[in-house]
Amino acid sequence: DGGITQSPKYLFRKEGQNVTLSCEQNLNHDAMYWYRQDPGQGLRLIYYSQIVNDFQKGDIAEGYSVSREKKESFPLTVTSAQKNPTAFYLCATRTGNGYTFGSGTRLTVV
């Protein structure tokens, strides 16, 4: 079955450490997105990519980085510069007007 795989489901990070969240898709969709979800604030766009080797900052890109070396993969790195990284992170793909979401990664800073 086609879909999006986000891993891990739960991730714990010590302060000052970088951590990478994985997003893999087998839908053959060109566009991929990373959203951050905080309670009561909906989803906010971090980064997006329309094609391989290209990506753009979203509304809250500071403290995050991404790469898009393959069509199937769009990993998100949460760097030590992100001051409040504890959140639920969702990856999505788009084809035409249809968006598909992964099941998310919950990141907690300890």
Next chain:
Amino acid sequence: GNSVTQMEGPVTLSEEAFLTINCTYTATGYPSLFWYVQYPGEGLQLLLKATKADDKGSNKGFEATYRKETTSFHLEKGSVQVSDSAVYFCALSGGARIQGAQKLVFGQGTRLTINP
């Protein structure tokens, strides 16, 4: 820029009650409108969508009509069930294209709890 405003939650109803969750939007052009549902600990699932004015999206007993004159896309269900308990997000995409990319813009979400 584009934005979406949802009624604040949480919303608590009894089983078989009528549900309305209000959603209004601000956008240039003619965006597509969506309702997504999120169950605890999971990602988002598309509930319904509408791509042009006066379109009605429907799924699983839920309905929403794209009203351009009032810039609204209110979600309704005639008789809710306990299994409808979840967080509901209104969202829009498209309209005026920004840097050639379509981005999904979300409301803040409304938590719905249905009591038996």
